[in-house]
Amino acid sequence: MGMVIGLTVLIGLLGSLMLRELTLRQRLLAIVSSREAEFRLLAEASNDMVSRIAFDGTLTYVSPASLRVLGWPPESLVGGNALAGLNPEDRAAVEGVVAALKTGEREEAMIAYRTRHRNTGTVWLESSLSVTRDPKTGRVDGVVAISRDVTEHKQLEGHLSRLATLDSLTGLANRRFLDDRAERELAIARQSRSDVSLLLIDADHFKAFNDHYGHLAGDNCLQQIAAVIQSHATRPSDLAARYGGEEFALLLAETNLAGARVVAERIRSAVQELSIPHVGNSAAPVVTISIGIATAGSQAGWPSLKGLIAQADETLYRAKSDGRNCVGNDLPLHEAPPIQPGQAPPPTAPASQADQTAPR
Structure with a gap:
């Protein structure tokens, strides 16, 4: 929290400096179409790069700040x-703004984009754009751009964004980010009539571990479990998250129950193979996990996120009731018992289908 406050204060200070530069920008823009000498005087005194751009995109004037x-x-x-050096990913947005200025649809605009610095590579610039007009015809004949480097500001914004979405201990996504992402994946699954699975993962008897080995050892244990879970989030659509305390979650888009059970068993086995001693664990002498699974799809329907979490929580409870260190699922116990250590997943779907939904 202290780091977030510090970064917020720093961004505030940067904002104050930006406001001072903005005042100078406004003076420049106010005299663009009048006194050329005063324009150049102010432009060359500015810390921002000031440039005149002809209607065809050619730079006709650039202030000395371009060197910096x-x-x-x-x-x-x-x-x-x-537009030379403009990042290809930003070109369409910049060209769209420029086109609106050329047609007279807009008189002014502000846009942030990436471009190439001669020595340091890619930098972020923020440019205030204002049209200039031919004094005789009144037609738009170019643009004045006042640009400043906002790379550091963008980096701070990115860092704050990461702090807001990641768990500080494990580096996994936090609960809020998981909920947002899961809502989107459920919406996509409903629309495309596809499957999405959620694993809820709990460290067995973790309170006893903390009591015996201490909280520093407990933090290290959680970090190792998180690393195992993250290593099984192999596709861009997969999301590993810390759900809270010693609970974790893994969201698997386009994955049916059979595929989710394969992934879950691999995670369970990998955590046990860490061989972290745990004398207070009734399931094994090392740290183990229990896993619950819920799948939304054509067979089970597409519940709300709250419903999906409730299903996964119920199957996690079943796994714990069956001795822990095992994987439950979202079917009644008499139809599909939990996977015990070393046991292969039951054939709930053809092997080829399971391979397609969990290619790991």
Whole structure:
């Protein structure tokens, strides 16, 4: 929390500096179409890079700040294309704004984008754009751009965003991010009539572990379990999360019950193979986990996220009731007993289907 507050204060200070520069920007834009000499005087005193761009995209003037902002002196840029060095992923957005300015649809705009610095690689710039008009015809004849480097600000924003979505101890996604992602995956599954599975994973007798070995050892244990779970989130759509305390979750999109059980058993086995001593564990002399599974899909239907979590929690309870260190599922116990250590998953789906839904 202290780090988040510190970063927030730092962003606030940067904002104050930006406000001071914005005042100068506004003065520049106010005289763009009037006194050229005063325009250049202010432009060359600004810490921001000021440039004039002709209607065809050619740079006709660049202020000395270009050396600091882009690593190039003005004379190296004048005559070139204003969009040279623009990151391809940002080109469409920038070109769209420029097109609106050219047609007179917009008089001013502000946009952030990535471009290439001569020495340091990719940097983020934020540019205030304002059209210029021919004094005789009144038609748009170009644009004035006032640009500043916001790379550090973007990095701070990214860091704050990561802090807001990740668990600080394990580096996995936190509960809030899991809930948001699971809601989206359920919506996609309903629309596409596909499967999505959720594993709830609990460290067996973890309170006894903490009481015997201490909280530092407990933190290290949770980190090792988290690393195992993360290693099984092998597809971009998979999401490993810390659910709370000693509980974890793994969201598996486009994965049916059979595929989820295969993944769950692999995780259970890998955690046991860590061989972390646990004298207070009734299931084994080492740290073990119990896993519950819930699957939404064409067979089970697509419940709400709350319903899916409740199903997974129920099957986790069943796994614990059956001695822990095993995998439960979302079918009645008499139809599909939990997977015990070393036991292969039951044939709830053809082998080829299980392979397709959990190619791990």
